[in-house]
Amino acid sequence: MAVTEQATSTRAREAARVLASATTEEKDAALAAIADAIERRASRIIEQNAVDVEAAASERPAIVDRLTLDERRTAGLADAVRAVADLPDPCGSVIREMTLENGLRLTRHRVPLGVILVVYEARPNVTVDAAVLCLKAGNACILRGSRLARSTNEVLLDVVREGLADAGLPADAVQALPDDRAELARFVASPGAADVVIPRGGEELKHFLLETSRIPVLAAAGGNCHVYVDAAADPEKAVAITVNAKVQRPGVCNAAETVLVHRGRADLIPGLRSALEAEGVEVREDEEAWATEFLDLVIGLRVVDSLDDALDHIATYGTGHSEAIVTEDAAAADRFTREVDAAAVYVNASTRFTDGAEYGMGAEIGISTNRLHARGPLGLEELTTTKYVVIGDGQVRG
Amino acid sequence: MAVTEQATSTRAREAARVLASATTEEKDAALAAIADAIERRASRIIEQNAVDVEAAASERPAIVDRLTLDERRTAGLADAVRAVADLPDPCGSVIREMTLENGLRLTRHRVPLGVILVVYEARPNVTVDAAVLCLKAGNACILRGSRLARSTNEVLLDVVREGLADAGLPADAVQALPDDRAELARFVASPGAADVVIPRGGEELKHFLLETSRIPVLAAAGGNCHVYVDAAADPEKAVAITVNAKVQRPGVCNAAETVLVHRGRADLIPGLRSALEAEGVEVREDEEAWATEFLDLVIGLRVVDSLDDALDHIATYGTGHSEAIVTEDAAAADRFTREVDAAAVYVNASTRFTDGAEYGMGAEIGISTNRLHARGPLGLEELTTTKYVVIGDGQVRG
Numbered sequence: 001m002a003v004t005e006q007a008t009s010t011r012a013r014e015a016a017r018v019l020a021s022a023t024t025e026e027k028d029a030a031l032a033a034i035a036d037a038i039e040r041r042a043s044r045i046i047e048q049n050a051v052d053v054e055a056a057a058s059e060r061p062a063i064v065d066r067l068t069l070d071e072r073r074t075a076g077l078a079d080a081v082r083a084v085a086d087l088p089d090p091c092g093s094v095i096r097e098m099t100l101e102n103g104l105r106l107t108r109h110r111v112p113l114g115v116i117l118v119v120y121e122a123r124p125n126v127t128v129d130a131a132v133l134c135l136k137a138g139n140a141c142i143l144r145g146s147r148l149a150r151s152t153n154e155v156l157l158d159v160v161r162e163g164l165a166d167a168g169l170p171a172d173a174v175q176a177l178p179d180d181r182a183e184l185a186r187f188v189a190s191p192g193a194a195d196v197v198i199p200r201g202g203e204e205l206k207h208f209l210l211e212t213s214r215i216p217v218l219a220a221a222g223g224n225c226h227v228y229v230d231a232a233a234d235p236e237k238a239v240a241i242t243v244n245a246k247v248q249r250p251g252v253c254n255a256a257e258t259v260l261v262h263r264g265r266a267d268l269i270p271g272l273r274s275a276l277e278a279e280g281v282e283v284r285e286d287e288e289a290w291a292t293e294f295l296d297l298v299i300g301l302r303v304v305d306s307l308d309d310a311l312d313h314i315a316t317y318g319t320g321h322s323e324a325i326v327t328e329d330a331a332a333a334d335r336f337t338r339e340v341d342a343a344a345v346y347v348n349a350s351t352r353f354t355d356g357a358e359y360g361m362g363a364e365i366g367i368s369t370n371r372l373h374a375r376g377p378l379g380l381e382e383l384t385t386t387k388y389v390v391i392g393d394g395q396v397r398g
Numbered sequence: 399m400a401v402t403e404q405a406t407s408t409r410a411r412e413a414a415r416v417l418a419s420a421t422t423e424e425k426d427a428a429l430a431a432i433a434d435a436i437e438r439r440a441s442r443i444i445e446q447n448a449v450d451v452e453a454a455a456s457e458r459p460a461i462v463d464r465l466t467l468d469e470r471r472t473a474g475l476a477d478a479v480r481a482v483a484d485l486p487d488p489c490g491s492v493i494r495e496m497t498l499e500n501g502l503r504l505t506r507h508r509v510p511l512g513v514i515l516v517v518y519e520a521r522p523n524v525t526v527d528a529a530v531l532c533l534k535a536g537n538a539c540i541l542r543g544s545r546l547a548r549s550t551n552e553v554l555l556d557v558v559r560e561g562l563a564d565a566g567l568p569a570d571a572v573q574a575l576p577d578d579r580a581e582l583a584r585f586v587a588s589p590g591a592a593d594v595v596i597p598r599g600g601e602e603l604k605h606f607l608l609e610t611s612r613i614p615v616l617a618a619a620g621g622n623c624h625v626y627v628d629a630a631a632d633p634e635k636a637v638a639i640t641v642n643a644k645v646q647r648p649g650v651c652n653a654a655e656t657v658l659v660h661r662g663r664a665d666l667i668p669g670l671r672s673a674l675e676a677e678g679v680e681v682r683e684d685e686e687a688w689a690t691e692f693l694d695l696v697i698g699l700r701v702v703d704s705l706d707d708a709l710d711h712i713a714t715y716g717t718g719h720s721e722a723i724v725t726e727d728a729a730a731a732d733r734f735t736r737e738v739d740a741a742a743v744y745v746n747a748s749t750r751f752t753d754g755a756e757y758g759m760g761a762e763i764g765i766s767t768n769r770l771h772a773r774g775p776l777g778l779e780e781l782t783t784t785k786y787v788v789i790g791d792g793q794v795r796g
Contacts, residue, residue, distance in 0.1 A: 017713065017737075017739070020736075020737070020739065021736055021737055098758055100756070100757070100758060104747055104751065106757060106758075108774075111739075113769055113770075114739075114769055195769050195770070196769075196770060216614065216770050218770075234792070236792070237791075237792040240792060240794050241792065241794060243794075244794035244795060245794075248794070248795050248796075315415065333789075337787045337789075338418075338419060339415075339418070339419055341415070341418065341509075341512075341785075342785065343785065343786060344785070344786040344787075344788060345785060345786070345787050345788070346788045346789075346790065347787075347788070347789045347790060348789070348790045348791050348792055348793070349502055349788055349789070349790030349792070349793040349794075350793065350794045350795050352794070352795040353502065353788060353793070353795055354786070358498070358795070359498070359504060359786070360496055360498060360504075371511055371512055371593050371594075371783040372511075372593070372594060372614050372616075372770060372771040372783065373770040373771040375783050375784050375785070376506075376784070376786050385769040385770070385773050386773050386774070387739075387740065387741065387742070387743060387773070388741060388742040388743070388752070388757070388774050389735045389742075389743050389745075390742060390743070390744045390745070390747055390751060391731075391735075391744075391745045391746070391747070392744065392745060392746045392747030393635075393746050394632070394634070394635040394638060394639065394746055394747070395746070395747040395748065395751070396638050396639060396641075396642035396643075396646070396747075396748045396750070397642060397646050397748050397750040397751055397756070
């Protein structure tokens with residue numbers, strides 16, 4: 001790390017130590033102060049955002065909509081902060097509690113993870129959402145946004161830090177890294193610079209981090225998700241779920257990329273195909289399609305001879321994200337949910353439901369297909385670690 | 399990876415898929431068969447062990463005792479396997495369960511991690527203990543033992559695999575890597591070769607893995623543990639706990655390396671010093687001592703002016719393993735347990751208690767100071783990940 005990044009990391013560690021001792025009330029007061037600061041600075045935020053929007057209008061018109069902050073959306077940012085303040089604090093909650101034979105009283109409870117680096121694309125709301133989710137769980141965070149939202153991110157960072165300072169918590173609990181790839185590479189090359197990196201959105205950036213980071217990365221390494229239409233599938237559910245899983249938002253990691261159809265339900269293929277094509281989806285049947293995460297209006301199709309073949313296909317091509325079976329056969333559903341190895345497995349429901357808000361977690365900072373630490377949507381609990389506290393009255397080990 | 403290691407990893411993945419679907423009864427039957435096989439092959443095990451013991455007698459006499467398997471210890475191996483069979487199966491246990499507003503029924507439950515690489519020193523019992531802990535939690539494992547126990551490990555591996563085959567589970571659920579550093583380096587360079595590496599014992603090997611592995615490492619990165627004797631410390635407890643934390647087993651990661659004494663209890667220093675010296679401990683007061691993990695009969699001593707100074711010292715020099723305060727002051731104990739950032743924090747008890755068996759986890763495969771996934775002793779639960787299972791009747795996302 002260069003001197004600047006080292007300083008960012010050191011300041012984050014110091015702020016994290018303060019935050020770890022902050023009470024729920026203190027943290028919630030800081031979130032309330034951040035929401036107030038957003039409302040107070042709304043016109044300044046909208047003004048700075050206009051700078052980014054103007055530049056993007058010529059350079060990347062496709063992102064203008066999601067980049068834009070108007071009065072309504074700015075008010076929405078403040079509301080989202082207050083919604084996070086209303087979520088239960090994961091810290092302090094007791095996971096295990098017991099008195100050992102020697103009289104030692106052992107408790108294991110949740111404590112903050114420490115310092116979290118969040119890397120994301122040109123979505124200004126993530127600057128605020130990520131910061132407040134980290135704060136609520138008692139963590140310091142380092143934000144690394146997109147060059148295309150630079151002016152917006154700068155003002156939002158100022159506003160968040162102003163809110164923290166207003167509430168008497170260290171402003172350095174939220175800092176930013178420059179939006180430069182080389183600086184990011186240097187930062188993540190140092191294993192102790194942060195405790196975890198969470199990439200949010202942006203496949204290319206995510207792969208870059210998974211490839212280069214010495215800090216653990218929590219991310220969905222891929223989303224080659226399947227819908228398996230079983231021999232005992234209900235026709236209407238099969239079509240509705242496949243279409244929804246593909247088209248409701250094709251560019252995200254929980255969208256389906258291949259539909260597997262049991263030979264015994266091949267009668268559904270023409271109807272399924274026309275329903276997909278009616279939504280503008282191209283259907284491909286080649287082997288290359290099965291291995292491709294299209295993130296677009298393209299879907300692979302394969303006819304399989306059995307549930308076993310479907311399970312083998314998913315074990316071969318799947319990325320362990322979200323997998324669905326459509327069936328009225330309880331035994332087939334049971335085998336599928338037991339044998340498919342993924343973060344989330346669905347019976348008669350769309351893969352698109354893999355999401356923190358849908359799962360009742362209130363909000364998510366990302367989705368992980370890691371097997372270690374957190375698998376699935378990353379909510380507040382996933383931003384914590386644990387601590388054993390052992391209370392004795394002089395016990396020594398014999 | 400070379401071809402051989404790639405094949406080991408591939409076979410482990412295939413075996414892991416079978417194991418993930420095995421019932422608790424099937425896994426326990428395999429453990430029983432392994433225990434039986436150990437008893438049946440006892441004389442062969444003792445014979446092969448004698449080869450290693452003879453070689454070690456000239457090369458490394460210090461390890462002969464822990465390397466030796468006689469009849470009693472071999473019977474102990476079988477007993478340890480049966481004790482693991484008696485532990486509750488972590489897989490399948492439900493962590494969260496709820497019905498979402500749209501009627502989806504969501505459960506989150508524990509499932510096996512997958513493939514676990516265990517790297518350890520010349521302790522033949524670890525070959526058996528590590529294998530059966532991994533198996534009980536539904537994981538395939540790859541064992542990498544010491545050259546000094548090569549002959550013993552070979553026969554134990556055969557016996558474990560024989561037990562698996564007797565019970566109808568894949569023998570490849572337990573495999574070994576050659577005891578060659580270069581092969582280990584090649585194996586851990588490939589991020590997907592295993593899901594996690596657990597080093598057990600051997601500081602140098604552990605640091606090598608933490609430095610080089612692209613597979614996540616669960617380990618105690620260091621054990622610079624402290625006993626802080628507060629102004630309100632009970633004199634007897636202070637001496638007993640400090641001495642126990644240092645001398646009960648000085649070579650392990652939860653042994654204390656520095657004692658911090660509040661200036662208000664400096665009166666205890668002469669007694670503390672003579673109690674330590676009576677046990678052969680050398681007491682050092684220089685700054686270098688504070689940063690050193692002696693793993694030997696040496697302890698650092700520092701007088702601090704306040705609880706704050708003790709907390710700062712521990713934040714600076716501690717490695718986040720096990721930290722203890724000796725005090726009769728509840729407020730001081732409370733601040734210490736809240737503010738010290740470590741896997742385990744003790745009040746009026748020895749740091750030596752950080753251990754899976756002591757914590758009622760039945761057994762441990764190691765101890766971790768990681769913040770992600772598992773912090774503290776690694777029991778069966780820590781050898782699992784989770785899966786969301788979502789049951790619907792045709793729900794799609796709107």
